Amino acid sequence: MYVKSLNLKSFRNYDNVSVSFEPGINFIVGNNGTGKTNLVEAIYFLSLSRSFKKCSDEDLIKRDKTSAELTIEYFSEKDKEEHLIGATITKKGKAFYFDREKVPQLSKVLGNLSSTSYDPSSVFMFKDDPQERRRFLDETLGVLSKDYLYTLSRYKKILKERNTALSQSEYDRDVLAVLTKELIKCDYIIAKQRFGLVERLNTLVDEIFREIEPNKKLVLKYVSTLPNITDSKTFMEQVEILFEKKKSEEAIKKCTLIGIHRDDLKAKIDNQDLDSYCSQGQNRLATFALKMAVAKLIEEIKGEKPIIILDDVLSDLDITRCKNILMYLEKGGQTFITVAEIGKVELTKNYKLYEIDNNEIVRRR
Template structure:
């Protein structure tokens, strides 16, 4: 799949943009703070319905504007799709596919698939458990529309349950309601656990192969899902459900005392082991970076295996951070993937892009080849668009 063309209106620092792209490598060059990441952000929104940088849609609206529009023409398995998202202040986000408005954002998310790799992704390896949970959740939402239903139901139960736990510490009358909520939590939680375990198993196999290739066979990467309810590896749905309920029963006193739900997928984690050793704790900077790269490339292969087509790859500021060998490995791997690579001026050494664009103050100009990056020979922007 690839994005053939994008239209932006009042999005971040873009007043209006109409730009077509190559199905191969698109290099986006420019100085700092010109709008390179903003452009990638708009492409990501076409896939996920929200930004990878913020949860607040108002931040995406160009200052002093009423709202923003992002529209893309996408080629997916030879079909042409028009995907559009519009957000006006004080209104809900509205989405269209081929001019038909969709009632729910979840009917829009994942129509095209995108993998983004930015310096912040190192926090998947190094950061807090929430980063790792959100990483797998984002993958699952893209390939499994039901997943966001399970997570939103689960989160609703958590809220209700936490309120109840707090009130139980003062008055233990509602213990019957707790049992009801436990069953609901275990029901949705089990679905989440099954899906997460499955994706982690697949990503682990793919990432291991990639890490071996990058390191010439020296590093054996293993990704494990660590659940707070206990060992649920390879267990059947019914068994996981019962383990979950047992654990909630065991934790009852402690949870009432603390007033929060202490176990379940909202508290689970992943580990990345290199040759059996935890990369988060003991890995070198280089090993952590390689792990993040392997993970992202595993994501590409995972989405390909699930939806039958490679996703679009957005590399924001990471290319120049990699050493030569890793850069070469990456370029070899993405031969059949539409890729957008942002680089600041002068950092595009080994890339052989199909098209090159220069971004300056929210205006995109195409350049014909690396040698002409500074010449701004073709201006495809339109200041007004509706």
């Protein structure tokens, strides 16, 4: 699929701008603080109903204005149809429209305009809190399967109840046993999908990473407090034994010590841990490869290439790596890529160029 046009009213630094796009690589250039990130943030917002930044929706409204309006027109090659997604953000909340009809639930916005994105905060994805990596796995699985999010929210609810039960000095053992059983049932469903996802991503990441870093190998691993996935009965039994062993420690710590909420995604380049040994550039490349693997996965499942949003991905990468990334992207779906240094644009031949100046977006090529 590809974005045909975007209109922004009172969004971030933009008053009222309309811009048309084409398939292929679309570079967004401009000096620092001109609104490059804001532009791709708008596309992301219309795809996933929230910003990639840690901010409130209210921050997206232009200062001194009361509401923002965003509209995107995209073409789906699979359905051979054009669609419109609209959003209105006010200080009270946000509403989405699909082909001008109000979307009843935010979760229904997901999956129409599929996208995968890279933003500068993801450079440290493998150095960040494990929570960030679990979020990545959950969001990816959430886009691929709606049931996953349902089980995840159920898991969180039971986990909270179980932790509350543990925190009581005289907790009811029967209640705890019931909660433990329910928790393990969810553990099985979630861990099975997470293990499966990481296995699939591993194959894809390996192929992608080889194209941008030919002599190195990137390997992902899902590190779990749970046993390997077998059939559900064996898994349940094994986890119950684990809980039994942790009983006294849980009673002291007053929280659940086993389960998908404590799992992690690790990565190694040539057997070296990304989080402790690898450079910022290597972390950037690994995260890029991971995000592109997600794009391939979306393509496999949805039957068409998602759009790719890359904010500042080329910063602090040498010319060879930038070239390899751009060569890789030339084969992919429509890409939006922001750059501050115009020189890097010429590392590829087939591209469109948009320059942002004075809150206006001008097509230069």
